[in-house]
Amino acid sequence: MANYSIWVLEYAYVAKYHLSGIVYGAHNQGYRKLPYCYVLIKGEGITAMVDVGYNNQDYGKAMADAFAVEHWHDPRTVLAECGVTPEEVTDVFITHGHFDHMGGTDHFPNARFYIQERELSKWVWAMALDRKFRWLMVATDPGDVLRVVDLARQGRLVAIEGDREDVLPGIDLRAAYDTHTWGSMYVTVRNAASAGTEDRWILAGDLVYSFENLRGRNAEDPQYLPVGLGMGSQTNLMFATDQMVQEVGGDTNRVIPIHEADLPKAFPSRVTDKGLVVTEIALAEGEASKVR
Amino acid sequence: MRRIEDGSHLPRPGLCQPVSSGPQTEAMPADLDDRTLDYVLQARPVFDRIGRISGQLSGLLILAATGARSAQGHPMFALIQEAEAGLADEMASLHPTEAAGHHHRHLCLAVRAVSRAVTVARQGLHVWDEAMMDEMTAALRRANQELQWATAALPGFAVVDLRQACCAMHMRS
Numbered sequence: 001m002a003n004y005s006i007w008v009l010e011y012a013y014v015a016k017y018h019l020s021g022i023v024y025g026a027h028n029q030g031y032r033k034l035p036y037c038y039v040l041i042k043g044e045g046i047t048a049m050v051d052v053g054y055n056n057q058d059y060g061k062a063m064a065d066a067f068a069v070e071h072w073h074d075p076r077t078v079l080a081e082c083g084v085t086p087e088e089v090t091d092v093f094i095t096h097g098h099f100d101h102m103g104g105t106d107h108f109p110n111a112r113f114y115i116q117e118r119e120l121s122k123w124v125w126a127m128a129l130d131r132k133f134r135w136l137m138v139a140t141d142p143g144d145v146l147r148v149v150d151l152a153r154q155g156r157l158v159a160i161e162g163d164r165e166d167v168l169p170g171i172d173l174r175a176a177y178d179t180h181t182w183g184s185m186y187v188t189v190r191n192a193a194s195a196g197t198e199d200r201w202i203l204a205g206d207l208v209y210s211f212e213n214l215r216g217r218n219a220e221d222p223q224y225l226p227v228g229l230g231m232g233s234q235t236n237l238m239f240a241t242d243q244m245v246q247e248v249g250g251d252t253n254r255v256i257p258i259h260e261a262d263l264p265k266a267f268p269s270r271v272t273d274k275g276l277v278v279t280e281i282a283l284a285e286g287e288a289s290k291v292r
Numbered sequence: 293m294r295r296i297e298d299g300s301h302l303p304r305p306g307l308c309q310p311v312s313s314g315p316q317t318e319a320m321p322a323d324l325d326d327r328t329l330d331y332v333l334q335a336r337p338v339f340d341r342i343g344r345i346s347g348q349l350s351g352l353l354i355l356a357a358t359g360a361r362s363a364q365g366h367p368m369f370a371l372i373q374e375a376e377a378g379l380a381d382e383m384a385s386l387h388p389t390e391a392a393g394h395h396h397r398h399l400c401l402a403v404r405a406v407s408r409a410v411t412v413a414r415q416g417l418h419v420w421d422e423a424m425m426d427e428m429t430a431a432l433r434r435a436n437q438e439l440q441w442a443t444a445a446l447p448g449f450a451v452v453d454l455r456q457a458c459c460a461m462h463m464r465s
Contacts, residue, residue, distance in 0.1 A: 127344065127348045140452070152358050
């Protein structure tokens with residue numbers, strides 16, 4: 001049991017994103033906003049993040065020009081909305097190795113980074129394949145791979161094998177192999193709401209992009225719907241989704257999809273003067289709200 | 293672990309700033325002359341091969357940096373050497389136009405850097421010490437930077453195919 005605050009911090013967004021990217025198969029069914037976010041977890045002497053966004057120095061212009069990703073702001077600016085500096089971040093959980101989730105490692109000079117060993121070893125495997133398999137590595141930046149090497153050599157990389165309970169007090173890492181990627185994982189935060197009870201939150205990475213992936217499109221007959229991109233198995237993704245939902249007692253509100261534009265409808269939030277959204281998922285005892 | 297309290301750890305702008313470039317797509321860039329388009333078509337496989345070699349060497353470095361004994365004498369290194377051996381001839385077969393000159397210079401520098409990394413790896417194949425890893429990392433970092441500058445110098449090249457990224461599967465209409 002622990003006492004953490006959790007915020008989802010938007011650092012960029014696409015104003016009109018194809019629904020089919022969010023929900024597999026939903027072609028020609030319109031657009032919605034796609035926020036790009038990372039998660040801040042603070043409490044128990046720890047300042048942790050889930051993922052660190054993309055490398056704006058190398059890809060920002062292409063992302064903006066070709067893919068209409070707009071309003072990018074650096075981590076110093078984004079974290080300041082919660083009174084945190086990048087240098088204060090102690091731990092970072094990398095849910096998977098795609099460039100838009102681990103491109104920003106350079107911004108956090110004092111953090112330990114956690115990633116599934118399988119994600120790393122499958123990188124090596126995929127890079128050894130014939131050129132006709134190159135699609136398997138297209139969303140991986142070789143620059144990120146080198147940055148991971150640097151982290152390992154500095155003693156700042158923790159390669160996790162499978163599930164790890166209490167990686168930090170009250171924080172678990174759960175493997176979701178061969179789903180969105182070969183070595184994806186999600187993060188469970190176990191807060192103590194009161195003595196004898198538990199207040200769990202799942203930070204799902206890219207296993208789900210929206211609540212629609214968790215609930216389907218018919219409230220009377222819910223179902224899981226996969227996201228639009230997967231390097232692994234959609235079947236595995238469905239079972240990983242169910243695992244997340246079961247872990248929070250079936251309450252899909254507690255599985256947090258960071259690309260969900262309607263997250264502010266479910267949780268307290270505010271729009272910063274930079275036009276980005278801060279959403280408050282949980283507030284630790286003694287912590288001041290960052291949205292009210 | 294050394295703590296860094298100021299912003300001094302942040303990446304610094306490179307000496308060669310990216311120039312404005314169009315979207316990087318599979319379709320042929322429409323604003324290039326035919327000879328430059330021919331160059332793009334011939335240079336793309338070379339560009340991709342450099343990126344693959346860099347990625348593969350980086351993968352071996354990850355194994356070494358995380359203490360995996362399999363880094364030494366890894367079978368992937370034979371593939372890397374084979375790929376690198378062909379680079380010089382492939383580069384010699386390219387005929388850059390004036391419009392492609394800037395790109396080609398960065399491509400040449402990328403080849404030089406990745407070849408250096410392969411040479412270092414070959415010399416220390418069974419002894420992955422810190423000095424060797426320092427030198428390989430520096431060479432690969434240089435190769436990746438040259439590839440980034442090459443992508444900015446001429447349309448039609450991409451280090452990361454953003455069209456396939458999980459959150460960038462669309463193009464600006």
